[in-house]
Amino acid sequence: MNSPTLAVHTEDALARFMRIRRQTLALTNGLAPEDLQVQSMPDASPSKWHLAHTTWFFEQFVLGNDPSYRSPNPAWYYLFNSYYESVGPMHARPQRGLLSRPTVDEIRDYRARIDEAVGELISHGIDDELASRIELGLHHEQQHQELLLTDLKHAFWCNPLRPAYRDVVMGASASPSTPMRFVAGREGAVDIGYQGKHFAYDNETPRHRTWLSPHTIANRPVTNSEYLAFVRDGGYREAGLWLSDGWATVQREGWQRPLYWQDDLSSEFTLMGIRELEPNALVCHLSYFEADAFARWAGARLPTEAEWEDAAAGLNATGNFLESHRFHPVAASHGDGLQQMYGDVWEWTASPYVSYPGFKTLPGALGEYNGKFMNGQWVLRGGSCATPNDHIRVSYRNFFPPHARWQFAGIRLGHDR
Amino acid sequence: MNSPTLAVHTEDALARFMRIRRQTLALTNGLAPEDLQVQSMPDASPSKWHLAHTTWFFEQFVLGNDPSYRSPNPAWYYLFNSYYESVGPMHARPQRGLLSRPTVDEIRDYRARIDEAVGELISHGIDDELASRIELGLHHEQQHQELLLTDLKHAFWCNPLRPAYRDVVMGASASPSTPMRFVAGREGAVDIGYQGKHFAYDNETPRHRTWLSPHTIANRPVTNSEYLAFVRDGGYREAGLWLSDGWATVQREGWQRPLYWQDDLSSEFTLMGIRELEPNALVCHLSYFEADAFARWAGARLPTEAEWEDAAAGLNATGNFLESHRFHPVAASHGDGLQQMYGDVWEWTASPYVSYPGFKTLPGALGEYNGKFMNGQWVLRGGSCATPNDHIRVSYRNFFPPHARWQFAGIRLGHDR
């Protein structure tokens, strides 16, 4: 979550605000209050907390921008702040699941009240500063939509009953997937990063020049059947394929397959419960360590983020996003050119998450942490089946630590040329 | 939880069964499903789990006693077993709070179904074996009534909003409490332990002879104001007052006062929310380490369990129990003789929890763990404000590890003579 550079939308501002806020709430339809309460690991948060925290963001940074604003629940500021140290102390992250109060009903009320107040503000007309804060809040909200789903999936997976979140049945892919081919990328000085008049996070800026060495990039991501070959070939038992930290993790955690695969290697846990493993579907829920080891096993490497961005530069950001309501990657698609650069699975890159040359941290709480996570994480690109469609763009930089597996993250290969 | 030696009640068996089962459910009145979901530490369980586990006990050991019985939810056996290794594998204790399914509503249905089935069984007449299993199940249920309250109290205390479970206002004690006096106990060979025709846990048997050395026992437990003097005297900073393990715990955990006291030393968290500290009320939520250190500071010691039982032998088991709905210890009462031996606070004794001479483990799952907790724990006597009145008796042996503080546990002093 970072600060906007600018925000312009053709959609009516109020309609857009209400649409995105409602979309979050709709994700919790059909869930019991208990489902929204559970926190299955320190890295995850209860769904309820996501509902409250995204609302707190608007209360703190939009309503609270007016110094005369008085919150009816100032104690909630402490509970629902996440990592804005400059805004005040915060509740310990691993203990979010202990907060039975406020209840889900109280948090839905909270959302309604804040939505009404922000909606009224928008209706009366807002200046650029407030518009940009609302825009930032909406992008922040969309990030939490994805996290709400991946956190919930993890919580359900921890339950031996393996409950299903939705009952969508994905159509099986009758035909085999497109063969993997490697496409030559550009070489030499190229520009990457965001420059323009719409919204982008500050970590996407400034647009700057970088140098691409000779390389290729795969026309599509890796499928389940391809990853299965790695598993069956003993990939998880061959130290030489892994980074040192990765091998230590494999040993310590007993990893033998992707996070949600069953040990029969022919079914997996999905948001639709246990399903048969679709051979042609894109493999997901891999850590960076696994993506990197697979690439080494395949005699390839991961693309850098600059290679990815330059390759994706001309493509439309369409694909299997949250709005498809599939909640799972689909099979590799047919066609020429680069397939599924967007949607389905986040693609791990070979690039550590660091700042771009000339990067500037914005002043104040909104910009507080710009860059503060720039240590020990790797960049992912392209969005997933849990990402809202209008949240993604070619310059978008997602990042996670190398052991993280609970996101819809997969692999696209590349080569030195 | 142990096996019964016998069970006879004047109350109609069905009425008794229904009364106790309903009492558990009534404890959750007014709570939100989210409240029942929370597990605040590995030693505690969600209220929901207590509701389900006590029901599982009847399904497993009463209904399941009939080999033709088929559970509609066999998967729940895994979830709601606690530590009966011989009955099968069980869900990891620290992860009980992750189970959003079955929901609270489903568990209430489960209770209703099992209650109906067991009720029908009772109505049709049951043999001694089944009667004794039901009796055991009811005592088991009562133990979990107390734990449900103490676990919930801990969960609410973890919430910075410090919610109140109930709104009972305890009357302040205008008059000072009875001065502490030390009463001489009997000396020589005495018999302790249960012998009779009613229910008792096996750890209370067999009744056996032991030897009491010359000693006295205090006429009443220690009050908040007396314990406050210890705190103010630097008791928590004086290594020489503590057991070695206790001092290590004080340092590691940063203990400076009883678990739920606020740092102003004049208020405390209760099941009625934050309340003023009542000087004459019995101090509670102490560990064995604190009870022992306080006794050393006071130039006294804790009584042994044999001293306690012999002293309590002629007294009526009346006092401030669960049924008073006070949910907190009251002030030290007036009167001659031993006061408040029963109710208010469990009293830590100087006796490690070990088996009585001649103790026998019963065969089968019901008896599996008899004695399996006999390591590293200390005996407590007399019941608390969260104990059901008809659950306690003079020979009742409760036990907890020396660092446990979340029970209503306090101090009665004694002396060598």
Add this chain to the structure above:
Amino acid sequence: MNSPTLAVHTEDALARFMRIRRQTLALTNGLAPEDLQVQSMPDASPSKWHLAHTTWFFEQFVLGNDPSYRSPNPAWYYLFNSYYESVGPMHARPQRGLLSRPTVDEIRDYRARIDEAVGELISHGIDDELASRIELGLHHEQQHQELLLTDLKHAFWCNPLRPAYRDVVMGASASPSTPMRFVAGREGAVDIGYQGKHFAYDNETPRHRTWLSPHTIANRPVTNSEYLAFVRDGGYREAGLWLSDGWATVQREGWQRPLYWQDDLSSEFTLMGIRELEPNALVCHLSYFEADAFARWAGARLPTEAEWEDAAAGLNATGNFLESHRFHPVAASHGDGLQQMYGDVWEWTASPYVSYPGFKTLPGALGEYNGKFMNGQWVLRGGSCATPNDHIRVSYRNFFPPHARWQFAGIRLGHDR
């Protein structure tokens, strides 16, 4: 380590002092400075530290008894204090192995200097107070002689080269061992504990009356072949045989056999290196958890310490002690009556380590910790092959936590009658 009640010896005081001090040093003959430096776990100490700490004891409590005494190395007080909180702060126990300075040579010098000073003191005549402090220091020294050996054994075992400390070859026992028989003990009121004019630790006092229930005690401890039957019968895989904490330890630590047995179940690591497992020799290096589980498997139980002491009351304290220089238990011996009550292996009892009725802590630093370890430990009786012969007596109470395995601890069985 506790305070003496009295000390009278026929041996000349100076000769006795020098003999015991030299015995400690002699234990390190043939070892390299590096061997004396190693600390293999927090519970163990480097041999070097034992040499220094026992010397510190004399400097602190004997020489330092004279207020005009000035230590040439006051900084060493901090390094070589162990757990005398009232004497001052101390170096963290788990970090003792990090102290390369003072070197072994410097510590030998230190010993020589202090021995000379104490010897001179003794030569010039000492009062009762000083005599009793020296006596305490010598018993303290003897405790550390045993620990030096068991700590060193553990350190050597951590080395994949499995070095031998000594080359003694134990004679194999050609003949089978005496069959195990159970001998009836006394019943009713008996007196145990130390009373007399010689040295005893305060935890052995006061002599007091206790009550023995009907019971028997085995004529000899358990042998390797008997314990092997337990291992082969799946004892380490049967939850029902274990205390709950014991089972958790077995699972967590992966215990499958006694600490120093090799996985072939026919050889073991000893202070003489890897040796064939002698079937008739007494099994050793067991935790309380294992002793207790074995007893349950055998349909027996461990004796209480009162049963042990009453049974041993008339026997001579002779056996396989440190002075035999065997450094390992021998085979079960023949003969009528109770065999090997003393020496070979410490015998775990069913008694938690608590104070005797009327126990009094002595004032001052020497008495500081009397009783401060009385939590979570179990009493062992009789001494081992690493105990100096004149250190043991019938009332001697050793104690260790239930998971400790690095001592020469074994099993004698008993029964309720």
Add this chain to the structure above:
Amino acid sequence: MNSPTLAVHTEDALARFMRIRRQTLALTNGLAPEDLQVQSMPDASPSKWHLAHTTWFFEQFVLGNDPSYRSPNPAWYYLFNSYYESVGPMHARPQRGLLSRPTVDEIRDYRARIDEAVGELISHGIDDELASRIELGLHHEQQHQELLLTDLKHAFWCNPLRPAYRDVVMGASASPSTPMRFVAGREGAVDIGYQGKHFAYDNETPRHRTWLSPHTIANRPVTNSEYLAFVRDGGYREAGLWLSDGWATVQREGWQRPLYWQDDLSSEFTLMGIRELEPNALVCHLSYFEADAFARWAGARLPTEAEWEDAAAGLNATGNFLESHRFHPVAASHGDGLQQMYGDVWEWTASPYVSYPGFKTLPGALGEYNGKFMNGQWVLRGGSCATPNDHIRVSYRNFFPPHARWQFAGIRLGHDR
């Protein structure tokens, strides 16, 4: 440790081998065997282990290159392998300090024997393969010379006696240090990485093109007095200055100043014992987190490794290296241009340690780990006062995790322009 690309030296091969091997041994002059035994943390190794492991390297990869070679101590292979998984299993790193055997004397013998055998090999003439393995072994040896010193420093620091390794007295700097100035670097496409005929690690290759954005670089590293201003300004208490992981580390570890500074902020622990803090000397023993936070506080940033390498390209690799026997950074020197790019302190860069474009892992055990540490670490440049002079070069890439503080690591600042 990586594979050589080539190795040519004017020095006679045998003389060079003997010189470097002797240099290692000379570092242990004056140390007691106990000093060489200690391992103060899992990241460090005993000096003794460094002596043995570097010798093992020659035995394994040079002598062992001859298939007929038989080691006299094959068990030592297990003990002294470090992280060459493909060569076989290895002794757990955190337990290196537990190995009292082989003793220091035995390891010195081992060194002598292997040196003789390798020397003989060299004398008889060796092919390119063996020459390159020896060259690699010598660079490996030099890396361990530096680690031997930094590990020993840490071990001595853990000893409250704070022993001195050497007695060198560093001359105080009478004159103030050169003011810090920022020098413009080149902009645009530049080439970095090693290309040539001498030795370099594979992570320095291939030489490749990269793009430098507009920037400056400081003329000298940061001094103690400059860093002290940051400490005094509350730098360690201001969350906003730190990376998120860095702030968590500061809180968890209680960092308040550089690793070896005393809390008086005017003295520090050095290899010469406790010394007064020299204001003009370069600050050292900083983590990446501290270097990064200091830079943010100073309104600057760290240089990238490409910026550093391009700036250093024309300079001579001279400075305060191991051979100066100062064992500590000196004061900032006077003069125009970039000062102290080499020696004194390793300089943290803003570059995560990743492979260069076109990087290739070499086949076999020697190349096994090439790149396997490329996760979560940051590049340091320029060598330190503990680095052998002929070990460093402009393309040399050192790397450590961001929390590591026990190396002689400091700060050079830079700016975007």
